[in-house]
Amino acid sequence: MKIATWNVNSLKVRLPHVLDWLAAHQPDALCLQELKCENKGFPLAEIEAAGYHAVFNGQKTYNGVAILTKEPLADVVYDIPGFADEQKRIIAGTLDGVRIVCGYFPNGQAVGSEKFAYKMAWLEALTGWLKSELQSTPKLVLAGDYNVAPEDRDAHPDWKDEIHVSVPERDAFKALIALGLTDAFRLFEQPERSFSWWDYRLMAFRRNFGLRIDHLLISAPLVDKCSACYTDKEPRKLERPSDHTPVVIELA
DNA sequence: ATGTCGAAACATTTTCGA
Numbered sequence: 001m002k003i004a005t006w007n008v009n010s011l012k013v014r015l016p017h018v019l020d021w022l023a024a025h026q027p028d029a030l031c032l033q034e035l036k037c038e039n040k041g042f043p044l045a046e047i048e049a050a051g052y053h054a055v056f057n058g059q060k061t062y063n064g065v066a067i068l069t070k071e072p073l074a075d076v077v078y079d080i081p082g083f084a085d086e087q088k089r090i091i092a093g094t095l096d097g098v099r100i101v102c103g104y105f106p107n108g109q110a111v112g113s114e115k116f117a118y119k120m121a122w123l124e125a126l127t128g129w130l131k132s133e134l135q136s137t138p139k140l141v142l143a144g145d146y147n148v149a150p151e152d153r154d155a156h157p158d159w160k161d162e163i164h165v166s167v168p169e170r171d172a173f174k175a176l177i178a179l180g181l182t183d184a185f186r187l188f189e190q191p192e193r194s195f196s197w198w199d200y201r202l203m204a205f206r207r208n209f210g211l212r213i214d215h216l217l218i219s220a221p222l223v224d225k226c227s228a229c230y231t232d233k234e235p236r237k238l239e240r241p242s243d244h245t246p247v248v249i250e251l252a
Numbered sequence: 253a254t255g256t257c258g259a260a261a262c263a264t265t266t267t268c269g270a
């Protein structure tokens with residue numbers, strides 16, 4: 001089973017890239033973030049024409065998540081149960097016994113800001129919910145844009161902002177790991193300075209001035225089954241790219 | 253210019269968020 005995650009920064013703008021990528025890579029599931037479109041504007045016909053089912057949780061202008069799958073998902077959940085939130089950041093479903101959770105984690109803006117407090121509260125709610133999800137579905141993949149670079153090697157050494165690399169954010173990431181999850185990317189040898197996001201400004205992609213903030217965490221029963229995890233930088237080189245690249249895992 | 257991008261609206265330019 002091949003599962004990928006990709007923050008597309010507007011599904012409307014990026015739809016041609018997404019359709020091309022689906023055709024070329026044939027993932028069993030593709031988790032998308034930052035749709036920036038309402039459910040009524042979701043391009044379902046185009047995605048179905050490409051041979052995919054879709055579940056989606058969108059809103060106007062901001063946020064929005066979806067999971068595209070070759071086979072239909074079961075037990076779909078929208079938003080974190082019990083966490084009151086206007087922002088559409090979570091969708092989950094089960095595919096062949098694997099619980100796939102797709103998340104667009106809050107950005108947080110700046111350490112200490114109101115948005116940072118929201119980010120931390122959201123992360124705590126997510127962690128609490130996943131604890132119970134793991135009890136009912138031990139095979140689980142948490143895919144998405146975490147907006148956290150978990151270790152120093154996941155950020156360009158010249159990254160000066162605290163946001164995405166601060167201690168509280170990294171502690172929240174560790175709390176997810178402590179649920180029994182593993183960062184699939186680090187199961188394998190990776191090139192130095194492997195990132196998944198580069199700012200549009202300052203020629204950041206060309207300079208490889210980026211962060212690794214898009215992740216696939218997998219639960220213990222999936223670790224031995226995981227045969228590969230990699231980023232695909234090709235879409236970042238296209239005209240009008242998303243600022244994020246897809247990250248992929250392959251499960252035997 | 254915090255040097256780009258995408259969306260929205262008191263809209264052909266400005267604002268907000270990222």
